[in-house]
Amino acid sequence: MQKFADYNFTGKRVLVRVDFNVPFDKSDSFITDNSRIAKSVPTIQHIASHGGRVVLLSHMGRPKGKVDPKLSLGRIVQTVAALVGKHVNFCDDCIGEKAVEATKKLQNGEILLLENVRFHAEDEGKVKQKEGESDADYQVRKQAMKDAQLAFAAQLAECGDCFVNDAFGAAHRAHASTSFIASYFPNDKMFGLLMEAELEALSHVVEHPQHPLLAIMGGAKVSDKILLIENLLERVDKLIIGGGMTYTFVRAMGGHTGNSLCEEDRLDVARSILEKAKAKGVELLLPVDAVNADKFDPEAQCCSSPVDATPDGWMGLDIGKESRKLFHSKIMESKTILWNGPMGVFEMKPFSEGTFAVAEALADATANGAYTLVGGGDSVAALKVAGCENRVSYVSTGGGAMLEYLEGKKLPGVEAILH
Missing domain, CATH: 3.40.50.1260 (Phosphoglycerate kinase, N-terminal domain)
Known part of the structure; x- marks a missing residue:
C-alpha cells in the first residue's frame, strides 16, 4: 500500500473509485445534495495538480446490470466540473477499447469520468438462489459470477496505472470496482484523502x-x-x-x-x-x-x-x-x-x-x-x-x-x- 501524499502521480492514469451516488429531486432533474461529490474534490484536485491524469469510477443507483439513462453519470458531469473547478471529460462506458482509449488521450492534470460501473452486472456480482435450484448448482453459478467479477475488475484496471479508493460509502461492498480491482495494482494502490479522513x-x-x-x-x-x-x-x-x-x-x-x-x-x-x-x-x-x-x-x-x-x-x-x-x-x-x-x-x-x-x-x-x-x-x-x-x-x-x-x-x- 502506498501513501497518497507521498505518491508520484505525474504522467500516470490514476483510477479513482469515488462515490458519486447523489440524490435527485422528485422530478429527477436536480441534484438535491452534492456533498458526496464535494467530499472527494480534494483528492481529485491533489492528483490533477500533481500531474496525474484523473480517471473517475463510480456507481449510481441500482440499474441491475442494465443501461438506464436516468442513472447515467453523464448527468452529473457539469456538477463535478463546477465543484472541482476544471473541465471534466466523459466516456459512456467504463470498460473496453473506447474507455481505454479515452484514458490514454488524457494529458497531465486532465479529468475523465467513466460511465456507471453498475451498468455491468459483474460489478456487484449478485447471485440469488433460484426456486428449486440445488445448492450444488447455486454454488457453481456463484463461482462463475465471482470469476466474471475478477474479469470485469481486470477490464476496469486497464483504464489506470494506479488505483485510489476514495469511496468510503461503498467500502463495505465486495464489488469489482471497490475491492477486486485492487489486486491488479499490488504496488500502486492507496486510500484517497476522504478514505483516510474517514478511517x-x-x-x-x-x-x-x-x-x-x-x-x-x-x-x-x-x-x-x-x-x-x-x-x-x-x-x-x-x-x-x-x-x-x-x-x-x-x-x-x-x-x-x-x-x-x-x-x-x-x-x-x-x-x-x-x-x-x-x-x-x-x-x-x-x-x-x-x-x-x-x-x-x-x-x-x-x-x-x-x-x-x-x-x-x-x-x-x-x-x-x-x-x-x-x-x-x-x-x-x-x-x-x-x-x-x-x-x-x-x-x-x-x-x-x-x-x-x-x-x-x-x-x-x-x-x-x-x-x-x-x-x-x-x-x-x-x-x-x-x-x-x-x-x-x-x-x-x-x-x-x-x-x-x-x-x-x-x-x-x-x-x-x-x-
Whole structure:
C-alpha cells in the first residue's frame, strides 16, 4: 500500500473509485445534495495538480446490470466540473477499447469520468438462489459470477496505472470496482484523502477515544442496531438510546407504550442489552419523557407523557423536554461522542425538536473541546437542517460502511488496499 501524499502521480492514469451516488429531486432533474461529490474534490484536485491524469469510477443507483439513462453519470458531469473547478471529460462506458482509449488521450492534470460501473452486472456480482435450484448448482453459478467479477475488475484496471479508493460509502461492498480491482495494482494502490479522513475519524472513536466516551443511538428498530450496540458496549462509558427503538426497551422493562413502535420479538434482546450494560458498568440512558401523537401525521394532535406511560391510542414520536435536558448534560460531560440515528420523526416539524436539540448539544460539546463523529443518513440530514453540519468534528459519508466498521466487521474496500 502506498501513501497518497507521498505518491508520484505525474504522467500516470490514476483510477479513482469515488462515490458519486447523489440524490435527485422528485422530478429527477436536480441534484438535491452534492456533498458526496464535494467530499472527494480534494483528492481529485491533489492528483490533477500533481500531474496525474484523473480517471473517475463510480456507481449510481441500482440499474441491475442494465443501461438506464436516468442513472447515467453523464448527468452529473457539469456538477463535478463546477465543484472541482476544471473541465471534466466523459466516456459512456467504463470498460473496453473506447474507455481505454479515452484514458490514454488524457494529458497531465486532465479529468475523465467513466460511465456507471453498475451498468455491468459483474460489478456487484449478485447471485440469488433460484426456486428449486440445488445448492450444488447455486454454488457453481456463484463461482462463475465471482470469476466474471475478477474479469470485469481486470477490464476496469486497464483504464489506470494506479488505483485510489476514495469511496468510503461503498467500502463495505465486495464489488469489482471497490475491492477486486485492487489486486491488479499490488504496488500502486492507496486510500484517497476522504478514505483516510474517514478511517482516522473512526479510529479516533474506536481505537483512541478520550474518555468519557458516549454513543448516541437512534432510529426505529433494535433489530437494525443489535450488533452495533453490543460491540459499543465493549468500548463506551455511556450509551443513549432514542428514536423508535426506545419503546422496545421500555416494554422490556415493563413500561406502557401505547401505539408506539415496538418489536415484540426483540424484547429478550433488549433485556439482554440492559443486563450487559449493567454488568460492564456502562451507563445506559433512555428518554424519560416523550412527545406523543394520536396518529403518524404532521397535523396530529400531540401530548406529553413519561416515556413509560404512553396513553392508549397514542404513539411516541419525539423525546420530551426533560429528556433533552438530560441528554444535553450527558453530552457535555463527554470527551468523545458518536451519534447515529435521530431521536424521533424529525422530518415532521412537530417531532423534530428532540433530534435538533441533540445536534445543538453536539455542537456545544465540540466547541467545548469534545471530539464528535456523526454518521448515518438520517443523522447527517438532521445535522444539516439544524445548521450544525460545520460545528461537529467529523461527518461521515458512509452510513452502512460506518456501521459495519463499528460493528467490528472488516470492510472489503479497506482490506483490499491494506493487503
